[in-house]
Amino acid sequence: MDPPSTDLSRTRLDISLEPRYLHLLTGFVEEAARAQGLGTGEALALTLAAEEIFSYLTGGPARGRELRVECRGCLYQVTLDILFATTDLDLRLFNLTSRVEVTGEELPPAIGLLIAARQIDRLRLRHESGLFRLTLSKDKVYPPLEAGPPPPPARPAIACRVPDAAELYLLLQGVNANSPGMLPADFDRPAKVADMLTAGACRALIAVDAAGRIGGGLLWQGRGEGLVECFGPYLFGQPATTAQLLLDHLLAALARQPGHGLLNRYPATALPPGYFEVLGARKHYYGGDQIMDIPVYYRHLLEDLGALTWMHPALRPYLEAEYRRLAFARDLVAVGEGVLSQSPYSVLTVAFNRLADEVTLTPVWWGRDAPENLARHLEMLRGEGLNNLFFQMDLGHAWQTLFTPAVLAVGFRPTVMLPHAGKGDLLLFQYEPAAAVGEHPAGASSGVLPVGDQPGQRVAWGEGREDGSALAGQPPSGQSAGGEVRAG
Secondary structure (H helix, E strand, O other): OOOOOOEEEEEEEEEEHHHHHHHHHHHHHHHHHOOOOOOOOHHHHHHHHHHHHHHHHHHHOOOOOOEEEEEEEEEEEEEEEEEEOOOOOOOOHOOOOOOOOOOOOOOOOOOHHHHHHOOOOOOEEEEEEEEEEEEEEEOOOOOOOOOOOOOOOOOOOEEOOOHHHHHHHHHHHHHHHHHOOOHHHHHHOOHHHHHHHHOOOOEEEEEEEOOEEEEEEEEEEEEEOOOEEEEEEEOOOOOHHHHHHHHHHHHHOOOOOOOOOEEEEEEOOOOOOOOOOOEEEEEEOOOOOEEEEEEEEEEOOOOOOOOEEEOOHHHHHHHHHHHHHHOOOOEEEOOOOOOOOOOOOEEEEEEEOOOOOOOEEEEEEOOOHHHHHHHHHHHHHHHHHEEEEEEEEOOOOOHHHHHHHHHOOOOEEEEEEEEOOOOOOOEEEEEEEOOOOOOOOOOOOOOOOOOOOOOEEOOOOOOOOOOOOOOOOOOOOOOOOOOOEEEO
């Protein structure tokens, strides 16, 4: 369920793909981006991306065809939709690992797409009704959260309310002081979160005592077609009743909006019993040879009436066992490689969460080079010392399931099923260093793939902290604290 968002404005430009219209395009994008809140640097970056894509298209068979550019803003980011028809688009250049060989003084035309991909924060690509829709997003620049102590000690909380900007800052500062790594990358800049709250992209609650001192809080946002994801509750020296107070207020708020379920992947506090069930667990590698199992929680908000789920045949044993264990009614439909149209090149985006030392790969476009492309991404990320690598596959999109053999071959294993987290269910794979090439999930009776013995010491979630609130892992040395999202 995508969150409601307050768009400041929507503007549109329709032109022909002719070089003489380049300045019209760049002027439109830059002025629209500035009018919708981007700073000079971000607006110029988005303009450069649009310019390079336009120049690339006018140099190929798309020249002379119609181009539509739609620009929209929602306080914390500006999004550009570029719609066009072409038969020649070198999609591989949108990958983070892509390279262009330059043999002479003249740069090849394809380098424009490479430059464009490096200017933006998020990338989406769809093909519908004969048109490509390329979606580019650029975030406003916000100051990072400054390290500081948690809020002043509070007596047991007696009420919940929506925080103002100053209280939100205190809440996030306290979360990062007590529970580092337990927020998604978008939440590491308080001013951005404040704008997201205003735009309706997320919501927050704080628990306060009689004097208004903050004892804890939580945040939540819509995800996919029918899911709400919450973060927290985060407590600062509070009893378990404060977590119950926050969750009761959250459930009351969700009763007034549609949604199939409530997801919690960042359980910073030991959750009170009776509110959630365990979907599964993901591993967190830290400290060289330490492994922590982090549970993923879920609560039904509406009766699950079932859904159609696309799959690759190699995943059938795992999915049947997992859906049976979770009691989710799904119609599994196998997709073969010969069913869907074939493209020579695949595209992946890479999202970094430096605070949690996590990286998530997401498919944008299927192509026959998927095994090689995925292997290049994995080699690059492992070479940078990143340990917690994930691949997410939306089983509501048939084409995404075609990545399955490549994902399994390089060492990813299905870890957690997130119901209704995308167009359909979202299957989260995690890279297992000890996984052998070519293993498949056949025979996994429990719904959890055996991957063999893992080196190092295994730690239970919350072990080593009295309140179970902190993630023991810290970002590897040499990495910046703070989230970053990069479009490959």
